[in-house]
Amino acid sequence: MTPAIDLDRARRDTPGVAACRFFDSAGASLMPLPVIEAVRAHLDRELLVGGYTARAEAEGAVEEVYRSIATLIGARPDEIALTDSATRAWDQVFYGLEFSAGDRILTDQSCYGSNYLAFLQAARRTGVEIVALPDTPSGELDVDALDQAVDARTRLLALTWSPTASGRVNPAAAAGAVARRHDLPYLLDACQAVGQMPVHVGELQCDFLSATGRKYLRGPRGTGFLYVHPRMLERVEPAVVDVRAAEWQSVDRYRLRADARRYETWEMNYAAVLGLGAAVDYALNWPQDGVWLRIQELAGRLRAGLSAVPGTMVRDTGTVQGGIVTFTVAGQAAADIKRRLYEQDVIVSVSSPDGQLLDFARRRLPPLVRASIHYFNTEEEVEDLVARIGSL
Numbered sequence: 417m418t419p420a421i422d423l424d425r426a427r428r429d430t431p432g433v434a435a436c437r438f439f440d441s442a443g444a445s446l447m448p449l450p451v452i453e454a455v456r457a458h459l460d461r462e463l464l465v466g467g468y469t470a471r472a473e474a475e476g477a478v479e480e481v482y483r484s485i486a487t488l489i490g491a492r493p494d495e496i497a498l499t500d501s502a503t504r505a506w507d508q509v510f511y512g513l514e515f516s517a518g519d520r521i522l523t524d525q526s527c528y529g530s531n532y533l534a535f536l537q538a539a540r541r542t543g544v545e546i547v548a549l550p551d552t553p554s555g556e557l558d559v560d561a562l563d564q565a566v567d568a569r570t571r572l573l574a575l576t577w578s579p580t581a582s583g584r585v586n587p588a589a590a591a592g593a594v595a596r597r598h599d600l601p602y603l604l605d606a607c608q609a610v611g612q613m614p615v616h617v618g619e620l621q622c623d624f625l626s627a628t629g630r631k632y633l634r635g636p637r638g639t640g641f642l643y644v645h646p647r648m649l650e651r652v653e654p655a656v657v658d659v660r661a662a663e664w665q666s667v668d669r670y671r672l673r674a675d676a677r678r679y680e681t682w683e684m685n686y687a688a689v690l691g692l693g694a695a696v697d698y699a700l701n702w703p704q705d706g707v708w709l710r711i712q713e714l715a716g717r718l719r720a721g722l723s724a725v726p727g728t729m730v731r732d733t734g735t736v737q738g739g740i741v742t743f744t745v746a747g748q749a750a751a752d753i754k755r756r757l758y759e760q761d762v763i764v765s766v767s768s769p770d771g772q773l774l775d776f777a778r779r780r781l782p783p784l785v786r787a788s789i790h791y792f793n794t795e796e797e798v799e800d801l802v803a804r805i806g807s808l
């Protein structure tokens with residue numbers, strides 16, 4: 417049986433739920449108290465002894481952050497690099513890869529905008545070809561098509577697991593099995609998956625996994641991390657190398673660190689890093705499968721409710737759907753809906769086409785309202801949101 421979530425405790429730990437009805441955990445979620453306390457405690461030390469001494473005092477706590485992240489995703493601490501965003505983590509890998517004209521990058525229809533922009537830039541610079549794999553009829557990555565698409569010119573599989581819009585959850589582990597069989601480097605954007613669903617890098621068989629702190633993990637803004645499989649350390653140089661990543665051994669020689677921290681850069685906001693660690697520890701206090709089940713149930717309830725509102729269309733696809741619910745209301749712009757809800761202390765966001773352009777263009781979608789659910793949301797909040805949309 418999937419363990420239940422102690423909703424009272426979750427809400428007691430989350431002051432934001434008393435201030436608003438919050439449906440933007442896929443944007444930047446509400447931090448629980450231990451996160452904000454960890455950030456504040458470090459800032460207080462910085463106030464008194466300065467950033468370097470505060471960092472030195474926090475040495476053990478910072479090491480714990482790597483251990484906590486590793487525990488959360490089934491990795492080893494030396495396979496983790498800390499970054500200031502998911503994009504930075506992803507870029508450190510992508511821009512470290514070398515492409516030539518005629519090489520191919522395989523991606524999916526729900527590829528995140530920043531990642532696709534990087535593909536376009538690489539295509540312009542090197543002539544690498546971008547192949548967006550087709551969806552199944554139910555609207556997620558077609559893994560058989562992936563298997564058939566891999567050829568001698570394929571250099572990278574770069575997928576988005578839980579995309580910015582559209583509810584779908586791509587079959588990241590099935591894709592990983594294909595990638596491993598072809599010995600194809602696999603870069604997985606897990607930005608919106610970590611904290612939402614159980615994540616195990618061994619099961620995913622990914623070589624790289626990028627994630628952010630502020631979304632489903634409920635950490636501070638300006639945090640992220642990268643997982644790197646050891647087999648990739650020598651195959652993919654970090655895009656940016658600084659004194660954190662490497663040792664300057666002699667005037668004309670440097671040596672990269674032996675672990676995943678070669679993908680880091682030296683300066684970090686350690687208050688935020690410790691907040692990230694607190695967020696991961698907090699997440700580890702909850703049953704991951706219980707969190708995932710509750711999110712899916714609540715989001716399913718929201719989709720069903722919205723679908724019954726005349727003029728409202730849920731725009732999500734996929735066989736497996738997560739906590740991200742996107743929809744349109746006939747005759748009303750998404751930005752106006754967001755603003756009107758904000759005036760009622762209800763927080764949603766808008767997914768614009770350029771966040772996921774392949775998918776939006778193919779389905780001719782306008783900007784969508786995005787209401788993203790976390791386990792701390794209640795059934796009552798979901799019903800209330802449906803009612804508010806009905807009476808707009």
Ligand SMILES: Cc1ncc(COP(=O)(O)O)c(C=O)c1O
Pocket residue numbers: 500501502503504528530576578579580605607608627628629640
């Ligand atoms: C699927 C996906 N990947 C990557 C990102 C970028 O994350 P960050 O802003 O932490 O770089 C986002 C942000 O919304 C996202 O939705």
